[in-house]
Amino acid sequence: MKFAVLGSGSRGNAVAVRSDGATLLVDAGFGPRTLRRRAEAAGLPLDPLVGIVLTHEHGDHARGAAALAARAGCPVFGTPGTLHAMRVGGVSTVPLPPLGDALQVGPFTVQVARTAHDAREPVAVAIGDGGGCRVGVAWDLGRVTAGVRHLLRAVNALVLEANHDEVMLQTGPYPAPVRERIGGSTGHLSNRLAAEFVSDLWTPALETVVLAHLSEQCNDGAIARRTVARALRARGFRGTLLLASQREALPALSLRPTDQLRLPLPEQPGRRRSPPSGLPPIPEPSS
Ligand SMILES: [Zn+2]
Ligand SMILES: [Zn+2]
Numbered sequence: 001m002k003f004a005v006l007g008s009g010s011r012g013n014a015v016a017v018r019s020d021g022a023t024l025l026v027d028a029g030f031g032p033r034t035l036r037r038r039a040e041a042a043g044l045p046l047d048p049l050v051g052i053v054l055t056h057e058h059g060d061h062a063r064g065a066a067a068l069a070a071r072a073g074c075p076v077f078g079t080p081g082t083l084h085a086m087r088v089g090g091v092s093t094v095p096l097p098p099l100g101d102a103l104q105v106g107p108f109t110v111q112v113a114r115t116a117h118d119a120r121e122p123v124a125v126a127i128g129d130g131g132g133c134r135v136g137v138a139w140d141l142g143r144v145t146a147g148v149r150h151l152l153r154a155v156n157a158l159v160l161e162a163n164h165d166e167v168m169l170q171t172g173p174y175p176a177p178v179r180e181r182i183g184g185s186t187g188h189l190s191n192r193l194a195a196e197f198v199s200d201l202w203t204p205a206l207e208t209v210v211l212a213h214l215s216e217q218c219n220d221g222a223i224a225r226r227t228v229a230r231a232l233r234a235r236g237f238r239g240t241l242l243l244a245s246q247r248e249a250l251p252a253l254s255l256r257p258t259d260q261l262r263l264p265l266p267e268q269p270g271r272r273r274s275p276p277s278g279l280p281p282i283p284e285p286s287s
Helices: 032-042 063-073 080-086 145-153 168-170 176-183 191-201 221-235
Strands: 002-007 014-019 021-025 048-055 076-078 093-095 103-105 107-116 124-131 132-138 159-162 208-212 240-241
Touching: 002 032, 002 159, 014 132, 021 107, 021 124, 032 063, 048 063, 048 103, 048 107, 063 076, 076 080, 080 093, 107 145, 145 191, 145 221, 159 191, 159 240, 168 176, 191 221, 208 221, 221 240
Parallel strands: 021 048, 048 076, 076 093, 132 159, 159 208, 208 240
Antiparallel strands: 002 014, 014 021, 103 107, 107 124, 124 132
């Protein structure tokens, strides 16, 4: 399985996942031409597109969904609340199954969990393939619900919201009601909460983390990366940590199925383990 974050931030969000010669999109917050161009730049073909799964109806996630689905002839998947709020016409819409159940879309298994964000019926999404790979997309979280924690407990890659730095939000340019909405429990996740969540969630199977939906006004990529890297390294993470960009796609990343990973053996009683000798550096993004 491969995936690519085609762009992320308050002006548009989309992730493309490819397996077995088919592509599935999670969110389509850019126009069809931009989505296609960015997928090509990422090295991940958009065709054949088997569906677009929406996390919620806000424009930065759903803006391009109907137009792209019409052109590609594929359905739009969303919770009943999301589909109702969008009122998409002219394309086929399919309600996502109740929480916990899995929906098969081409080669992909789609599962969702409710988030606390201030939309009609928003969800986080986990996409699996037949080969044992699983990628999670969790943005516009508000706070981390028990359902989201459960959904994402065994992913190989995670695209996770790290929206704002709490100090920058409080001292930034937004008026108080906007600050309260963003930082509140139905708004967006801060760097600190993202770091807490992902380090809690971490298992050796989680090799790739992409921080996403960074605020342009109230965050700094270096702070977000440092905050999350510190928490993850403390758990033993040695994988890839990247920052998504609003302006361009990240190159497609390949995942290894969990059963092909050489996971460390559990510690033997009475056997002392030597301390880690210098963790490898976490790579910098290309821009
Ligand atoms: Zn939203
Ligand atoms: Zn959003």
